[in-house]
Amino acid sequence: MNNAIDVGALRGALANTQLIFADPDYRDLQRGFTHDRLVKMAQNGKETSDPLLNYVRDRMLWRILANSSAKERAIQKEYFLDELWPLLFKLAKPNQGTGQFLLETGVSSDFIHKFFYNIQRCLAKAVLPASGIGDSLMGVPKVIPSIDSMFPYIGDQSYKMIQYRVDTARDILIDIKGKIFCPGGGLLPEVFTGGYPLGKLDQEFIVYDTDPTLPLYLEKIIGGKLKDFGIEYRCGDCRSIRAIASEEGTYSAILANGLMSYTIKDSGSFGYDTKEFASLIELFSWLLQPGGQCFFDVQLAHLILLFCVLVLYWPKGMCTIKDFNTAKTLVTPILRNYNFTDIKFSHEPVRADIGEKEAGIYTIARKAA
Numbered sequence: 165m166n167n168a169i170d171v172g173a174l175r176g177a178l179a180n181t182q183l184i185f186a187d188p189d190y191r192d193l194q195r196g197f198t199h200d201r202l203v204k205m206a207q208n209g210k211e212t213s214d215p216l217l218n219y220v221r222d223r224m225l226w227r228i229l230a231n232s233s234a235k236e237r238a239i240q241k242e243y244f245l246d247e248l249w250p251l252l253f254k255l256a257k258p259n260q261g262t263g264q265f266l267l268e269t270g271v272s273s274d275f276i277h278k279f280f281y282n283i284q285r286c287l288a289k290a291v292l293p294a295s296g297i298g299d300s301l302m303g304v305p306k307v308i309p310s311i312d313s314m315f316p317y318i319g320d321q322s323y324k325m326i327q328y329r330v331d332t333a334r335d336i337l338i339d340i341k342g343k344i345f346c347p348g349g350g351l352l353p354e355v356f357t358g359g360y361p362l363g364k365l366d367q368e369f370i371v372y373d374t375d376p377t378l379p380l381y382l383e384k385i386i387g388g389k390l391k392d393f394g395i396e397y398r399c400g401d402c403r404s405i406r407a408i409a410s411e412e413g414t415y416s417a418i419l420a421n422g423l424m425s426y427t428i429k430d431s432g433s434f435g436y437d438t439k440e441f442a443s444l445i446e447l448f449s450w451l452l453q454p455g456g457q458c459f460f461d462v463q464l465a466h467l468i469l470l471f472c473v474l475v476l477y478w479p480k481g482m483c484t485i486k487d488f489n490t491a492k493t494l495v496t497p498i499l500r501n502y503n504f505t506d507i508k509f510s511h512e513p514v515r516a517d518i519g520e521k522e523a524g525i526y527t528i529a530r531k532a533a
Contacts, residue, residue: 198268199471205261212256212263220256220263222248223271224356228301231274245486248277248301251284263473272313274300279314283477287351288378291422293318294326295353297385305385321468321512325461325524328512329421330354332526334458338365342416345401345451346371347422347444351382352395362386363393367416371395372402388440402449411451418448420460427496428483436483442498449502452531458504459528462491464511466523491525504529 227242232240252270256263269274275298282289282299289299296318298308308315317323334354337344338361346352349371355362379397383390390397405411427439427444433487448458463469465484472478485491492509507529511522 199475202261202265202475203470205264206259212260216263217253217256217480221253221264222272224249224266224277227271227274231314231325231333237301244277244301245325248281250275251281255280255284255477259475262477265475271312274298274306274312275308275314277301278303280476285480286375286377287479287497288375289381291323291326292351292353294323295330295357303381305381316442321466321514321520321523322472324420324464325512325522326353327376327460329459329524329526330357332510332528333419334358334360336457336459336528337417337419339369340417340457341366342368342453343414344369344417344419345402345405345415346419347446347447348420348426349373349378349397349454350473351378351385354419354421355393355395356370356386359436365394368394368396371397371406372400372405372416373397373401374401378397403444406447412451413451415451416453416456417457418460420444420448420457420458422461424460425463425482428485430483436485436494438494439493439497442501445498445502445504449504451532454531454533456531458531459526461524461526462495463524464491464522465487466521468523485525488522488525495527499527499529503532507533 165172166432177277225241227246228240229237252266258268265372266276270280275293276297278301278326279290279293292299293308293314297305298312298314300306308318308484330353334357337354344367346369349369350373352369352371354360355369366464376399379390379399382395382397386393403459424441427438431437445458452458463482463484465486469478469484473480485494488509496507510526511524512526514522
């Protein structure tokens with residue numbers, strides 16, 4: 165199987181993007197203004213007009229057909245009109261903010277239509293843009309070019325947090341030997357970005373996810389069979405591993421990026437139900453060898469989430485913790501209760517001079533030796 169992703173182009177695009185966003189003279193005021201404007205439109209209770217939606221549909225379809233070969237056109241047209249557009253219409257019709265976003269961004273992107281679809285159907289693919297990858301109309305992962313209107317959104321604070329957790333974990337994982345457990349593993353961006361020598365290290369990834377479409381898609385990204393790269397993908401609930409007694413104490417690391425915010429529940433007035441969170445931490449402690457490390461992030465309350473939830477329809481099952489210190493206070497006693505020590509907290513880079521605040525808290529904890 166040939167690589168579907170040009171890894172060199174991916175690294176180059178990401179490096180260039182990170183340089184732009186890290187430049188102290190860079191001010192992406194336009195996108196911040198756009199987010200605020202679209203949120204207000206989403207909150208005004210107005211519908212998107214049928215003429216505007218018809219225009220968006222026709223412009224999207226024109227772009228698809230113009231970029232397709234004669235052999236592909238009929239298939240892509242049918243897929244867009246029968247599968248993607250009905251969902252986009254359902255989301256945009258009652259929401260003027262979403263309709264306006266599709267008008268301003270969707271008609272000049274090869275990835276926005278599938279991005280909305282994946283938010284509803286497959287979140288693992290919806291977070292790929294943080295790694296510079298978009299899901300094409302027909303389900304082929306591709307590098308997002310800088311001319312695509314989706315490209316600037318790679319620099320949003322929510323995606324910067326995802327980039328940070330990927331980079332932080334990857335830089336430590338590369339030196340870990342043995343078995344690595346990945347609950348809610350998704351598409352494992354940690355192992356195909358940043359030059360990770362996947363398949364060349366003395367390590368094995370045991371991945372759990374409930375979405376049966378992900379293993380084949382991951383093979384498209386890495387360009388080969390998962391087993392050839394040291395990945396065993398198990399489709400199911402990660403907690404089922406507890407029934408395998410021989411797994412106890414056999415793992416060198418737990419990579420739970422993107423999972424734990426969905427295990428904390430908001431109980432109102434900044435109170436949090438952590439029963440499910442604690443249950444998974446207990447499982448991680450059971451699986452880890454003494455001295456093994458656990459990596460996970462928790463989402464913090466951030467203005468960008470208004471745009472994500474109200475305009476993009478990001479799932480509301482993800483709990484947001486009030487702030488960085490609250491999150492530390494919440495998770496620390498649970499980790500200590502299950503024999504984790506050497507707990508380190510950090511967050512993605514923020515531009516305090518332009519009012520940015522951290523969107524997530526990243527945790528690395530070690531099981532006591």
